[in-house]
Each structure stands twice: as C-alpha cells, then as structure tokens.
Amino acid sequence: MRAVTVTPGVPHSLKLTDEWPEPAAEEGAILVEALAVGICGTDQEIISGAYGEAPPGQERLVLGHESLGRVREDPTGTFRPGDLVAGIVRHPDPVPCANCAVGEWDMCRNGQYTEHGIKALPGFARDRWRVQPKFAVGLDPALAPVGMLLEPTSVVAKAWDHIERIGTRAEWQPQSVLVTGAGPIGLLAALLATQRGLSVHVLDRNTTGPKPDLVRSLGATYHTSTVGELDFQPDVVVECTGAPSVVLDTMCKVGPTGVVCLTGVSSGGRTIDFDAGALNRSLVLENTVVFGSVNANRRHWDLAAQALARADLSWLESLITRRVPVAEYADAYTATGDDIKVVLDFQQ
Incomplete structure (x- = not known):
C-alpha cells in the first residue's frame, strides 16, 4: 500500500x-x-x-x-x-x-x-x-469533507478547557477574547470562542486573502494593528503565533484577572529588550495567569468532535x-x- x-x-x-x-x-x-x-x-x-x-x-x-x-x-x-x-x-x-x-x-x-x-x-x-x-x-457523517480538522480542534478544545478551569479560581464572567494569529489553530480557537458567546477579536498581519473574511463570517472582529494599539483589554488571550514580541505584548495587554494561553511555539534564538520588572509587577498585582498548552487527551478530542458538529x-x-x-x-x-x-x- x-x-x-x-x-x-x-x-x-x-x-x-x-x-x-x-x-x-x-x-x-x-x-x-x-x-x-x-x-x-x-x-x-x-x-x-x-x-x-x-x-x-x-x-x-x-x-x-x-x-x-x-x-x-x-x-x-x-x-x-x-x-x-x-x-x-x-x-x-x-x-x-x-x-x-x-x-x-x-x-x-x-x-x-x-x-x-x-x-x-x-x-x-x-x-x-x-x-x-x-x-x-x-465523527458526525456530515463532517466527511473536513474531519481531518479534528486534531487541531482538539488542541484548542484543550486550551479552552484549561482556560475555563483556571477561570473558576474566582467569580469569572469573561466578555472578550483576543486570538493572535489567524492560522488553523487561531481560526479554530476563534470558532470555539464564538460558540461560547464571547466577543471575539482576531489579530493577524494579513490584509488580503481569505483570513479577514473567515474571521468576520464568525461575527468576530479582524485586526491588523499591533497588540499594543488595540483599544480594549481582553479578558482572555489565546496566543497562536509563538512570535516573542507578540507573546510579551499579550501579557501586557490582558485585563485584570485575565488569562493568557500560549499555544504557539517560539523558535528561540531571539532576544528582546523589555522591562521584566514592570511585567512582573503587572502580572502579580492584577492576578494574571499565563500558561502553555499543547496536545490533547480523549476528553478534548470528544469536545472537539462536538464543536465541529455544531459549526x-x-x-x-x-x-x-x-x-x-x-x-x-x-x-x-x-x-x-x-x-x-x-x-x-x-x-x-
């Protein structure tokens, strides 16, 4: 064969x-x-x-x-x-x-x-x-054309599962989410965010091609600015680029008691000048959580199958x-x- x-x-x-x-x-x-x-x-x-x-x-x-x-x-x-x-x-x-x-x-x-x-x-x-x-x-038989998306969807299903578990540490009523990167993981993360009824914002460098329309057709807002230029503080960030500068910017941008989930993997080998002390102060005083997420277990795969069936x-x-x-x-x-x-x- x-x-x-x-x-x-x-x-x-x-x-x-x-x-x-x-x-x-x-x-x-x-x-x-x-x-x-x-x-x-x-x-x-x-x-x-x-x-x-x-x-x-x-x-x-x-x-x-x-x-x-x-x-x-x-x-x-x-x-x-x-x-x-x-x-x-x-x-x-x-x-x-x-x-x-x-x-x-x-x-x-x-x-x-x-x-x-x-x-x-x-x-x-x-x-x-x-x-x-x-x-x-x-998988639902209707998903025959797209079922190979289940694996990347399982990755973001895990990310959302852990975001929501972290959120239960206090009274948590998130309203907005920022997704950085509009590749497959970012777009699927945005899909699962819209299924949760959140106000969804996706940031990506592309100004042409299918990505802007894919985001807007979800009812989400598409941005091409830098993270720092955004005029709101998201309650949740799902970072999908792995770009060091974007990763740091999301930590600085997230709102009080916010959660930043890192799904993108940085290549390493780059150094960036930044005020680590100021970032530490912000994370501590605002009870911010930053965590990494990769892969998925059976529970997340089942959640992903349900999410795709609803999409x-x-x-x-x-x-x-x-x-x-x-x-x-x-x-x-x-x-x-x-x-x-x-x-x-x-x-x-």
Missing part, C-alpha cells in the same frame, strides 16, 4: 512508497481506510530533520497526525463499517506517569509518551491504518485551501504563503 515516509533526522528524506506493509495487528483491532490527512508545521519540521522518531526497529517514519478515515472492520463492535473516525495522536507512556495513568497523557510528566507520525508510532499518511478503540474518535460546514470547508492527491504529495508538503490548511487526499 501507499505511505508517505521520512527518515527522521535526515533533512528532505520525504518520499512516497507503493510497497509499505499492511498495518500490524498489534497497532489495534480497528482497521481504517484513510480518506485524508491534514498537514501542519509539525510535518514541515520533521521533514526538515529537526526532530521525529521512527518506531522501534524501523528506519523510516510514516508521517501524518491529522487523520480521517472510514472503518473497514471492527471486531470489537465499537464502530460499524463505514463509520467516520480519526485516530488520537498521543499515547500514554508505558511507566505510566501519574497523569498518563489517569488518561491525561497530554500532560505526560516524563516524556515517554508516543505520537502517531511524530514519535515512535507510525502516522496516518498511508492507505490503511489500525487503531485501538480507546484511541478512535467517531457551519461551509466555514470549515473554507479553512481547507488546497486538497492534493497522494500522487502529488511533494506539492502538498511544499508550503506557500497563501495556505491555511492543506490536505493530502487518499481518495483521489
């Missing part, structure tokens, strides 16, 4: 093979036919050789962690043939740590977790894959700016400045 693979640590070793072995039975009882995989910055970094880990005893890693497929067979009876499913990316560590032991593997403390298409587990960019029932998430399907489809056949895989993994979400289509 076909599979898109890399040799981890070897830059630009991406290739499509037609002779990849069928998924091993120990991967899971449920056999799934791939429909599509979404492509994101993590895939680009693995292709560049920055990180990635093949399964034990193997040289190559199958890419793909934003999955979508149809069940072909499930002897456990959890799903029926034809059901739409996605595979959860992260699996708990084998020790397990305290968090993995209770299903909170997104909060793994020892780093021995595994991840499909990233770390020691084969990914979903292959014609067929297997999954254990507890790592398979069912406008045409809006979700607009996030997908390119659908590329598997035979043209190299084009799919070549980033362009106009893309929001690129999908590798296994059915073309």
Whole structure:
C-alpha cells in the first residue's frame, strides 16, 4: 500500500512508497481506510530533520497526525463499517506517569509518551491504518469533507478547557477574547470562542486573502494593528503565533484577572529588550495567569468532535485551501504563503 515516509533526522528524506506493509495487528483491532490527512508545521519540521522518531526497529517514519478515515472492520463492535473516525495522536507512556495513568497523557510528566507520525508510532499518511478503540474518535457523517480538522480542534478544545478551569479560581464572567494569529489553530480557537458567546477579536498581519473574511463570517472582529494599539483589554488571550514580541505584548495587554494561553511555539534564538520588572509587577498585582498548552487527551478530542458538529460546514470547508492527491504529495508538503490548511487526499 501507499505511505508517505521520512527518515527522521535526515533533512528532505520525504518520499512516497507503493510497497509499505499492511498495518500490524498489534497497532489495534480497528482497521481504517484513510480518506485524508491534514498537514501542519509539525510535518514541515520533521521533514526538515529537526526532530521525529521512527518506531522501534524501523528506519523510516510514516508521517501524518491529522487523520480521517472510514472503518473497514471492527471486531470489537465499537464502530460499524463505514463509520467516520480519526485516530488520537498521543499515547500514554508505558511507566505510566501519574497523569498518563489517569488518561491525561497530554500532560505526560516524563516524556515517554508516543505520537502517531511524530514519535515512535507510525502516522496516518498511508492507505490503511489500525487503531485501538480507546484511541478512535467517531465523527458526525456530515463532517466527511473536513474531519481531518479534528486534531487541531482538539488542541484548542484543550486550551479552552484549561482556560475555563483556571477561570473558576474566582467569580469569572469573561466578555472578550483576543486570538493572535489567524492560522488553523487561531481560526479554530476563534470558532470555539464564538460558540461560547464571547466577543471575539482576531489579530493577524494579513490584509488580503481569505483570513479577514473567515474571521468576520464568525461575527468576530479582524485586526491588523499591533497588540499594543488595540483599544480594549481582553479578558482572555489565546496566543497562536509563538512570535516573542507578540507573546510579551499579550501579557501586557490582558485585563485584570485575565488569562493568557500560549499555544504557539517560539523558535528561540531571539532576544528582546523589555522591562521584566514592570511585567512582573503587572502580572502579580492584577492576578494574571499565563500558561502553555499543547496536545490533547480523549476528553478534548470528544469536545472537539462536538464543536465541529455544531459549526457551519461551509466555514470549515473554507479553512481547507488546497486538497492534493497522494500522487502529488511533494506539492502538498511544499508550503506557500497563501495556505491555511492543506490536505493530502487518499481518495483521489
């Protein structure tokens, strides 16, 4: 069968093979036919050789962690043939740590977790894959065109879950949220914010292309200014750029008792002059919380599936700016400045 693979640590070793072995039975009882995989910055970094880990005893890693497929067979009876499913990316560590032991593997403390298409587990960019029932998430059949968005949606579902948990430390009635960055994570974070009835503001550098209209069609406000130039103090910030200056600006801008959730990952290597003392004073005196969030556990994947089912399907489809056949895989993994979400289509 076909599979898109890399040799981890070897830059630009991406290739499509037609002779990849069928998924091993120990991967899971449920056999799934791939429909599509979404492509994101993590895939680009693995292709560049920055990180990635093949399964034990193997040289190559199958890419793909934003999955979508149809069940072909499930002897456990959890799903029926034809059901739409996605595979959860992260699996708990084998020790397990305290968090993995209770299903909170997104909060793994020892780093021995595994991840499909990233770390020691084969990914979903292959014609067929297997999954254990507890790592398979069912999707509404109507989401067949966009179900590969479930993984990035699970990331922001976790972010909102933790934002709201932090908010319960006191009487908390948030009114406004600022999302910085209008990539897939930022747009999905804005979607979940609108579903919560908040006044949503999205800040991004793009003045053309689909992003401004996508934000406005949510009923949100689109900004291209700097964070500091905004004329309001948000109760919540979801930071999705990882740009150091933006990260610092959001900490300074959030309102009293506000919550700043960092989902973007900075590349490092840059220094910025800023008044750390003033920032510390503001964070302490205004009871501000700043925290980082990454990955998701089963609860968040289920919440994400519910959020997508409530969303406008045409809006979700607009996030997908390119659908590329598997035979043209190299084009799919070549980033362009106009893309929001690129999908590798296994059915073309």
